[in-house]
Amino acid sequence: xxxxxxxxxxxxxxxxxxxxxxxxxxxxxxxxxxxxxxxxxxxxxxxxxxxxxxxxxxxxxxxxxxxxxxxxxxxxxxxxxxxxxxxxxxxxxxxxxxxxxxxxxxxxxxxxxxxxxxxxxxxxxxxxxxxxxxxxxxxxxxxxxxxxxxxxxxxxxxxxxxxxxxxxxxxxxxxxxxxxxxxxxxxxxxxxxxxxxxxxxxxxxxxxxxxxxxxxxxxxxxxxxxxxxxxxxxxxxxxxxxxxxxxxxxxxxxxxxxxxxxxxxxxxxxxxxxxxxxxxxxxxxxxxxxxxxxxxxxxxxxxxxxxxxxxxxxxxxxxxxxxxxxxxxxxxxxxxxxxxxxxxxxxxxxxxxxxxxxxxxxxxxxxxxxxxxxxxxxxxxxxxxxxxxxxxxxxxxxxxxxxxxxxxxxxxxxxxxxxxxxxxxxxxxxxxxxxxxxxxxxxxxxxxxxxxxxxxxxxxxxxxxxxxxxxxxxxxxxxxxxxxxxxxxxxxxxxx
Numbered sequence: 001x002x003x004x005x006x007x008x009x010x011x012x013x014x015x016x017x018x019x020x021x022x023x024x025x026x027x028x029x030x031x032x033x034x035x036x037x038x039x040x041x042x043x044x045x046x047x048x049x050x051x052x053x054x055x056x057x058x059x060x061x062x063x064x065x066x067x068x069x070x071x072x073x074x075x076x077x078x079x080x081x082x083x084x085x086x087x088x089x090x091x092x093x094x095x096x097x098x099x100x101x102x103x104x105x106x107x108x109x110x111x112x113x114x115x116x117x118x119x120x121x122x123x124x125x126x127x128x129x130x131x132x133x134x135x136x137x138x139x140x141x142x143x144x145x146x147x148x149x150x151x152x153x154x155x156x157x158x159x160x161x162x163x164x165x166x167x168x169x170x171x172x173x174x175x176x177x178x179x180x181x182x183x184x185x186x187x188x189x190x191x192x193x194x195x196x197x198x199x200x201x202x203x204x205x206x207x208x209x210x211x212x213x214x215x216x217x218x219x220x221x222x223x224x225x226x227x228x229x230x231x232x233x234x235x236x237x238x239x240x241x242x243x244x245x246x247x248x249x250x251x252x253x254x255x256x257x258x259x260x261x262x263x264x265x266x267x268x269x270x271x272x273x274x275x276x277x278x279x280x281x282x283x284x285x286x287x288x289x290x291x292x293x294x295x296x297x298x299x300x301x302x303x304x305x306x307x308x309x310x311x312x313x314x315x316x317x318x319x320x321x322x323x324x325x326x327x328x329x330x331x332x333x334x335x336x337x338x339x340x341x342x343x344x345x346x347x348x349x350x351x352x353x354x355x356x357x358x359x360x361x362x363x364x365x366x367x368x369x370x371x372x373x374x375x376x377x378x379x380x381x382x383x384x385x386x387x388x389x390x391x392x393x394x395x396x397x398x399x400x401x402x403x404x405x406x407x408x409x410x411x412x413x414x415x416x417x418x419x420x421x422x423x424x425x426x427x428x429x430x431x432x433x434x435x436x437x438x439x440x441x442x443x444x445x446x447x448x449x450x451x452x453x454x455x456x457x458x459x460x461x462x463x464x465x466x467x468x469x470x471x472x473x474x475x476x477x478x479x480x481x482x483x484x485x486x487x488x489x490x491x492x493x494x495x496x
Contacts, residue, residue: 003363004338005300006090008207008355009287011280012052012102012131012214013320015309016045016331018277026231027274031285032304032335039302039337040383043347046393046428047308048372050320050329052131052214054397055307056104058353060085060113062370064396066413066485071398074128075406076107086356088114089367090205096198098206100191102131104307106408117197120190125153127408132211137186144181155183160218170261170269172217174224182220184212188283192290203363210283213276213310215319223275229267232274235314235328237452238266242315244456246323246440254317254324266313273312301362302337305352314452322397322404325426325435325443326453330395340380348379348388349430372481392429394477398422414484423488427474434458434470438492444470 016022019029021036022043048058049065057063057070057077061084065071069078085105091097091114098117099110106129110118123135130153138155142148147157155177163173179185191208198204242249249255258266284304291297311317314328321329332352339362350358353373360367361377369375374389398404400411402420416423418438426435426443433453435443444458444467457463471493478486 002299003093003095003203003365005203005296006095006205006303006359006363007287007291007300008303008305009284010207010209010304011277011306012209012211013308013310014213014277014280014306014333015312015328016043016333017328018213018274019333022333024274026227026233027278029278029281031281031288032333035284035288035302035304035337036335037343039335039342040340040344040346040380042334042336042350042379043345044349044393045305045332045334045352046330046349046395047332047352048395049397050308050324050395051397052102052307053104053106053129055352056102057106058372059307059355060087060105062086062353062357062373064353064372064394064481065398066396066482067372069410069412070106071400071411071413072403073104073405074106074408076408076410077105078410078412079107082108083112085113086360086367086370087205089360090114090365091116093363093365094202095205095365096202098191098194098198098204099209100194100207101187101209102211103209104129104131107410117194119194120187131214132183134183137183140186141177141181146177146181154216154218156216156218160216163218164216168261168265170258170265171215172219172269172272175218175220177220179220179222182279184210184279184283188286191287195290195294208283208287210280212280213273215310217269217272217276219272219275219279223279224272226275226278227271229264229271232267232270234263234266234270235312235452237315237454238313240315240452240454244441244458245315245443246437248440249317249323252321252323254311254319254321258316258318269318270312273310298338301339301359303355303359304333304335305355306332307352308332315454322399322422323424325395325397325424325433327428327433330426330428336380340377341383344383346379346383348376348383349390349393349428350376350379350388351390351393354389392427392473392477394474395426395428397424413482413488416488425474425478425489427470427477429470429473432466432470434467434474436471436474436489436493438488442467442496
């Protein structure tokens with residue numbers, strides 16, 4: 001019997017609460033909602049690192065960043081992993097494999113990871129895979145008459161760039177490139193062309209990886225005006241303070257880029273982001289419609305997810321990165337259709353890098369379980385009845401040798417130096433989020449009493465017991481994965 005096909009649709013920097021099925025009252029994501037009716041939507045899926053390259057390297061290897069060594073953007077994956085990864089087992093099992101769009105696993109390529117047909121892959125410029133900088137697309141856009149700025153990695157025109165530099169205004173605006181020529185529209189076309197080339201006698205494993213809604217928020221019509229800024233509800237923690245959070249946040253662009261702007265500009269900024277999310281939702285709709293027209297939809301496991309989230313006004317912060325161990329940056333949407341029951345929600349804790357081992361289990365594809373991953377196939381069969389393999393989820397960020405990112409270098413956590421490095425680890429359970437900061441005070445949030453992580457109770461004597469318990473659980477999580485990381489944390493906690 002032929003195995004089910006697999007299609008993974010992945011956006012970039014899309015937090016979980018951008019979908020109407022997760023409670024967003026401003027935006028209607030009808031295609032994601034319909035997909036969820038044919039499968040299971042997960043309320044608690046988390047990424048291992050709130051940054052593109054480490055998150056995606058974790059997804060395609062099943063290893064945490066401290067084990068695959070992509071400890072920042074564009075830092076190369078561990079040499080032994082450059083021809084491995086979790087796509088290859090599907091190809092070895094007889095799948096025709098397709099990858100389209102943003103890759104962001106530094107030091108290797110989709111082909112080396114087992115992809116038969118790689119399309120619309122970004123160029124590597126000075127050791128950095130630059131996401132939107134797809135040579136074929138740039139040539140296409142320029143041929144349509146759009147004056148892209150030479151060397152500009154984001155496919156912007158001068159007019160586009162000017163909209164992000166208006167004093168007193170949020171950095172967002174309307175793209176000079178029309179929708180029919182926009183990157184995501186073009187990319188969906190390339191993906192569907194690749195599916196048209198698939199062999200008739202094989203199941204297919206296909207990934208389309210978009211750049212939106214990742215900044216810059218230069219959005220094509222009509223999505224730039226789709227959401228009325230006056231209808232945007234600011235996050236509940238927008239009016240909080242940064243008290244109890246890392247002091248460094250106030251000096252980083254996550255905070256300073258929007259500092260002092262009126263609420264109307266925040267709403268306009270968020271409206272552009274949500275418009276971008278709607279653009280992605282419509283691309284998902286195009287892909288589902290194609291599968292239905294081909295008679296393949298019912299025989300295809302369709303996945304929708306993202307690599308990490310975006311703060312988008314939470315705690316008056318934007319984007320993602322080193323210090324941002326909060327739900328908005330770490331929690332991502334995950335919908336899986338035709339892999340189990342239909343029309344269900346699961347509140348089980350899963351991680352993004354559990355996805356491919358789960359797909360392998362659902363399709364009887366042989367795959368050795370990666371060290372840091374766990375299949376959640378049981379939750380697809382019993383979303384409410386089965387227990388999750390995870391009681392908590394671990395995320396991490398690093399600054400090594402003075403920097404957060406690199407250009408073609410390999411920098412495992414063993415290169416950490418106290419004088420110019422930092423390590424941040426967070427453990428999220430149903431009741432608490434604990435964040436370990438190597439330098440500076442730790443954070444602890446009571447998720448039942450404080451779901452929006454506004455009040456750090458790590459130094460509250462009433463929470464001494466939960467703090468000690470979460471520290472113990474963090475060490476145990478690390479002990480199962482890395483002796484170096486375990487010792488690093490244990491030694492530091494002994495001094496706190």
